[in-house]
Amino acid sequence: MAKRPIPKYDFKAFGAAIKAARTGRKESRKKVSDEMFISPRCLENIENKGQHPSLQIFFELIQRYHISVDQFLLDTPAVFIICLVA
DSSP states (O other), X not given: OOOOOOOOOOOHHHHHHHHHHHHHXXXXXXXXXXXXXXXXXXXXXXXXXXXXOOHHHHHHHHHHHTOOSHHHHOSSOOOOOOOOOO
């Protein structure tokens, strides 16, 4: 079976947002990685190299730092549509 000819999503912007949020809270990589049960190297690679995190780690990071994924996953900003029923 051939590989899908679709480029992988670039997580560099996500990693930069995580790093900015972590340093803004003055949390060390060691502290965060210990609390999340991941290696400091894993967190470093997510932040600096755009490594693809597992879905679980991705979810825990966006919850921990209150980051909206819309800015990273959607091509256009989210639009709220209100449906009125007459």
